[in-house]
Structure formats: structure tokens, C-alpha cells
Amino acid sequence: MAQNTAFVIAGAGLAGAKAAETLRAEGFEGPVVLLGDEQERPYERPPLSKGYLLGTAEREKAYVHPAGWYAEHDVELRLGNAVTALDPAGHEVALADGSRLGYAKLLLATGSTPRPLPVPGANLDGVHYLRRLADSDRLKDVFRSAARIVVIGAGWIGLETTAAARAAGVAVTVLEAAELPLLKVLGREAAEVFAALHTEHGVDLRCGTRITEITGSGGAADGVRLTDGTRIAADAVIVGVGITPNTEAAAAAGLRVDDGVVVDERLRSSAPDIHAAGDVARAYHPVLERHLRVEHWANALNQPQTAARAMLGQDVRYDRLPYFFTDQYDLGMEYTGYVAPDGYDRVVFRGDTKTREFVAFWLSGGRVLAGMNVNVWDVTDRIKELVASGRPVDPERLADPDVPLGELLS
Numbered sequence: 001m002a003q004n005t006a007f008v009i010a011g012a013g014l015a016g017a018k019a020a021e022t023l024r025a026e027g028f029e030g031p032v033v034l035l036g037d038e039q040e041r042p043y044e045r046p047p048l049s050k051g052y053l054l055g056t057a058e059r060e061k062a063y064v065h066p067a068g069w070y071a072e073h074d075v076e077l078r079l080g081n082a083v084t085a086l087d088p089a090g091h092e093v094a095l096a097d098g099s100r101l102g103y104a105k106l107l108l109a110t111g112s113t114p115r116p117l118p119v120p121g122a123n124l125d126g127v128h129y130l131r132r133l134a135d136s137d138r139l140k141d142v143f144r145s146a147a148r149i150v151v152i153g154a155g156w157i158g159l160e161t162t163a164a165a166r167a168a169g170v171a172v173t174v175l176e177a178a179e180l181p182l183l184k185v186l187g188r189e190a191a192e193v194f195a196a197l198h199t200e201h202g203v204d205l206r207c208g209t210r211i212t213e214i215t216g217s218g219g220a221a222d223g224v225r226l227t228d229g230t231r232i233a234a235d236a237v238i239v240g241v242g243i244t245p246n247t248e249a250a251a252a253a254g255l256r257v258d259d260g261v262v263v264d265e266r267l268r269s270s271a272p273d274i275h276a277a278g279d280v281a282r283a284y285h286p287v288l289e290r291h292l293r294v295e296h297w298a299n300a301l302n303q304p305q306t307a308a309r310a311m312l313g314q315d316v317r318y319d320r321l322p323y324f325f326t327d328q329y330d331l332g333m334e335y336t337g338y339v340a341p342d343g344y345d346r347v348v349f350r351g352d353t354k355t356r357e358f359v360a361f362w363l364s365g366g367r368v369l370a371g372m373n374v375n376v377w378d379v380t381d382r383i384k385e386l387v388a389s390g391r392p393v394d395p396e397r398l399a400d401p402d403v404p405l406g407e408l409l410s
Contacts, residue, residue: 004091004102005030007311010083010249011109012036014044015278015300017064019107020075022308032075033101035093037082040133041067046297048136049160050327054167055140062133083110086253088271105311108250108261108269108276109304112243112295117152121214126221126236130157131243139238143168146235150174150224152211154181156326158240159194163328166201173204173232175224180207187339189347190360190372194328197356201329243295245280258282260293265317267307275311277304286319287388288338296324321384331356334380337370337387344369348398351376359383366392385409 007023009016012034020034036042043062051057070077078095085094092100114129116122128139142149143165151158151165154176165172178184180191181198198205210227214237223233245260256262256270260282267275267283276283278300282293294303299322306318325334344362351358357375361368361383367390371383382405386393389409397403 004104006103007032007105008093008101008103009034009107009109010093011111012042012077012079013109013111013300014042014064015109015304017042018301019109019277019304019308022305024073026309026312028312034075034077035081035083035095036079038132039080041077041079043133044297048133049130049157053136053139053164083249086249088253088274091273104273106274107307107311108274108280109278110246110280112245112279115242115244117239117241119211119213121216121221124214124216124221125219127214128236128238130161130240142236143170146170148234149236149238150232150234151238151240153240155240155242159198159328160326161238161240162198162203166203173206174198175209175211176207177210178207184341187347193353193356197329197331245293247280262291266310267303267318268310275307277307283318286317287321292338294322296322298323321387331374333372333374335370335372336380336383339369348395350399350401361398363395368393379405382406
């Protein structure tokens with residue numbers, strides 16, 4: 001391989017795989033090298049806390065491409081050999097095995113790492129995080145053997161893992177520092193829906209709690225102690241307190257980093273010929289007019305396609321609205337748009353929150369900033385249109401299920 005001719009992708013997850021796929025689909029015939037730190041070929045993460053963890057989806061469904069796809073499309077997939085350092089001036093990356101690799105263009109799709117719990121006992125056996133396929137495999141074993149577990153953190157991963165554990169018949173205590181689960185993400189009105197959902201399914205939900213330590217015996221976790229001295233016994237502990245973007249190499253190389261690798265609407269970083277996409281990228285959104293780092297599947301799926309086209313010199317920009325989804329028990333939800341904490345002045349509900357069949361809209365100055373449909377389907381496109389229009393809407397008509405959402409745009 002000639003030096004400095006390859007398009008190199010650092011990170012062999014969904015984002016990296018979709019970038020490689022797009023390069024080939026767009027007709028790029030040069031070398032493509034996809035580098036990952038795991039031994040697994042690229043896979044998607046939602047099944048890890050949803051179908052695969054529940055046992056309703058096969059492992060193979062998680063992979064982005066069939067095993068033979070990379071060779072068939074002349075993509076050099078190097079597993080277990082992560083990028084450890086960048087040399088923007090020399091157009092090279094250093095790899096974990098000590099070798100160096102030149103690039104013409106480089107895409108950082110290095111993702112993120114679960115944030116560790118900073119308390120004594122956090123490194124005991126039986127303390128689990130969920131980020132990789134192997135983590136999901138271990139949790140499936142836990143659900144088969146454990147009678148009771150503690151989940152620390154009531155974010156999306158914590159709640160989805162809780163739902164899977166309850167489906168397996170495991171008793172679950174969820175500990176959350178905030179007043180409600182998902183409070184920072186959804187606000188009080190919608191967060192109360194998820195609190196009620198889990199309580200109704202037998203979860204011991206304890207909000208406003210703080211952890212002082214994970215207790216253990218024989219080197220294994222056996223409970224969690226709270227600041228008030230209460231100890232909650234557990235056969236295993238699952239931690240889901242957020243993730244941190246993997247920006248170490250980018251920061252050390254002098255790239256602009258601020259809660260992610262800072263990139264423009266074309267996913268270009270502050271260094272020539274280096275782009276970033278997925279969890280690690282804090283990208284300027286031309287519709288929302290701000291930089292955002294989005295940690296959800298749809299972003300990892302779609303953003304690298306724009307990055308790959310930009311790497312090829314095409315005049316593109318990433319302007320898709322943020323989107324994410326969850327499945328918990330009998331609740332299915334899709335969320336479209338973006339609203340900062342305390343960035344809205346009212347929430348309008350269309351439907352019945354008690355039966356959990358509704359659409360919620362976050363408004364500011366009469367404009368719809370985001371919408372969340374719960375057990376109501378085929379409305380996502382209309383929600384996108386409402387958000388993207390930037391036009392004020394009548395809240396009373398917005399709340400009326402008899403008024404088609406499309407009429408609000410006319």
C-alpha cells in the first residue's frame with residue numbers, strides 16, 4: 001500500500017462501518033483501512049440493551065455487515081489494533097501494535113467509553129457496564145443466575161437494562177441521583193411517565209439517592225451503600241452513569257476538543273484532512289445553529305455517510321435532526337429534535353399519558369423544538385417537519401388528536 005493514499009477510519013463500530021460502506025458506494029477505489037480495538041467486526045449497539053439482551057434477537061442481527069462484506073468490498077478490516085496517536089502534520093496514525101499508517105484522509109469514529117463510578121468497590125467482580133457485545137453476554141448470564149440486582153443510573157441504558165432484567169424475572173433496585181429518571185433529558189412532565197412505567201413493573205425506583213460505596217465479599221460485589229447508611233444487597237451491580245467521548249488521541253495531537261472532537265457541518269475537524277463522526281464528534285448543526293454531540297444510534301448510522309462524502313470532496317452538510325428510540329416493557333418510543341435542559345417553556349401532550357399512548361411536544365415561544373411519540377406510530381416525519389419549520393403553532397390545536405399534524409404546517 002502506498003503511503004498517504006489510504007482513507008483510514010479509526011473506530012470499527014457502526015459509524016466506521018457505514019463510512020467505509022459509503023466510500024465504496026460513492027465510487028472511491030483507493031485503499032480503505034478500518035481500525036478497531038475489539039476483536040468483533042463492526043456491530044450496532046442498540047441490540048445490546050434491547051433485543052439481544054432480552055433474548056429476542058440473534059447475535060448475528062447486531063452486526064453491521066456479513067462477515068465476508070469487508071473482503072468483498074476491498075475494505076481492510078484490522079481488529080484488535082486501535083489508533084493510539086495522530087500525527088496531523090505527517091498524515092500518519094500510530095497503532096497499538098507499534099506500527100504507523102499513512103493516510104490521505106482520516107475519519108475519527110472512536111466512539112465513547114462508559115464513565116466509571118468514582119466510589120470504593122467499583123472495581124469488584126460483579127460490577128458491570130454495558131457498552132460491548134461481551135458486556136451484553138455477561139449480563140445475560142447474570143440475569144440467568146441472579147435473584148436481585150442494583151442498577152446505578154436511570155438513563156436510557158440503565159432503564160433498558162432494568163426492563164430486560166425484569167423480563168428475566170430478576171428483582172431490580174434502580175438508584176438515581178436526580179429526582180426522576182431521565183429528568184435532564186426529558187424534563188419533569190415526560191420523566192414522570194418513565195418513573196411510573198418502571199414502578200408498575202415492580203422496580204424499586206429510588207431517586208434522589210447518592211452512593212458511597214459498592215460493598216463486597218470475597219472480591220465480588222454484594223451490595224451498594226447509600227449516603228444515609230442504607231445498604232442494598234445485590235447479586236450484581238450494573239452501572240450506567242453516562243459515557244465519555246474517546247478524544248485522547250485527538251486532544252494530544254492538538255485538534256480542537258470540547259466535549260468531543262469539534263467539527264463543522266461537513267464533519268471537518270480543526271486539522272486538515274481529519275473528519276469525525278458518531279459519539280466522538282461535537283458537530284455544528286446548521287438547522288439548530290449550535291454544536292451538538294449526539295450519543296444515539298441514528299447519529300452513528302447517518303453522520304458518517306456525510307463525513308465520507310465530505311472526505312471525497314463533495315459539498316455536503318449534516319443537517320438531520322437528532323433522533324433516538326427506546327423499547328421498555330410494552331412502551332415503544334421515538335424522539336425527534338433537540339431541546340436543552342430548561343430550554344423550553346411548555347410541554348404539550350396529544351393523547352393519554354396514563355395509557356401511555358401519546359405524543360409530547362416541547363415548545364419555546366410557540367415553536368416546536370422536539371417531539372416524542374409513545375406507542376403512537378407513523379408521525380415521526382410530521383414531527384420533523386414541525387421542528388424544522390421553525391414556525392409557531394397553536395398549542396390547543398397541537399394537543400387535539402383530531403387535528404392532523406400536517407394542518408399545523410399550513
